[in-house]
Amino acid sequence: MTAALAQAKADALLQKIKRPALLITSDNLCVCNNAVLEKPKDETEARLMLDMVAKYPAYCISAVAVTHTGSGKRAVAVDKAIVHFNPIPKHVLDQYIAEGHPYVRAGAFSIRLPLLQPYIDRIEGDIECVIGLSMALTKKLIAEVQN
Numbered sequence: 001m002t003a004a005l006a007q008a009k010a011d012a013l014l015q016k017i018k019r020p021a022l023l024i025t026s027d028n029l030c031v032c033n034n035a036v037l038e039k040p041k042d043e044t045e046a047r048l049m050l051d052m053v054a055k056y057p058a059y060c061i062s063a064v065a066v067t068h069t070g071s072g073k074r075a076v077a078v079d080k081a082i083v084h085f086n087p088i089p090k091h092v093l094d095q096y097i098a099e100g101h102p103y104v105r106a107g108a109f110s111i112r113l114p115l116l117q118p119y120i121d122r123i124e125g126d127i128e129c130v131i132g133l134s135m136a137l138t139k140k141l142i143a144e145v146q147n
Helices: 002-012 045-053 089-097 127-131 134-147
Strands: 022-032 035-037 060-067 074-085 119-123
Touching: 002 022, 002 035, 002 089, 002 134, 022 134, 035 060, 045 089, 045 134, 060 127, 074 127, 089 127, 089 134, 119 127, 127 134
Parallel strands: none
Antiparallel strands: 022 035, 022 060, 060 074, 074 119
């Protein structure tokens, strides 16, 4: 699903690019307890998602598509990481939600914000995948389309 969306984003932009370039598109998804967690629409959804990721591992899936617009060559790959949280106290969730952080993130959480960092137990996989764009994966794909 994420790979298809990353490629669809590239396809939508290709016709607008007139000179040879490297086009990098991506898509991210969070899955927790067999539920796809997108960006929460409201406080109720944010609380449900944050309660869920505090109880179950959150699987972050990130797809990257790199397209060489001159040659048409494209490389696509998917990376994943798993975030394990410890229980998050209600007062921390209240503050996190009040500050508006959940509404711009799939799964409602950010591992970079100091408010939630003390409750991260561990991350399995590339931390950049959780943040949004794996630089190592992107560099690998760039090399593939340039060869």
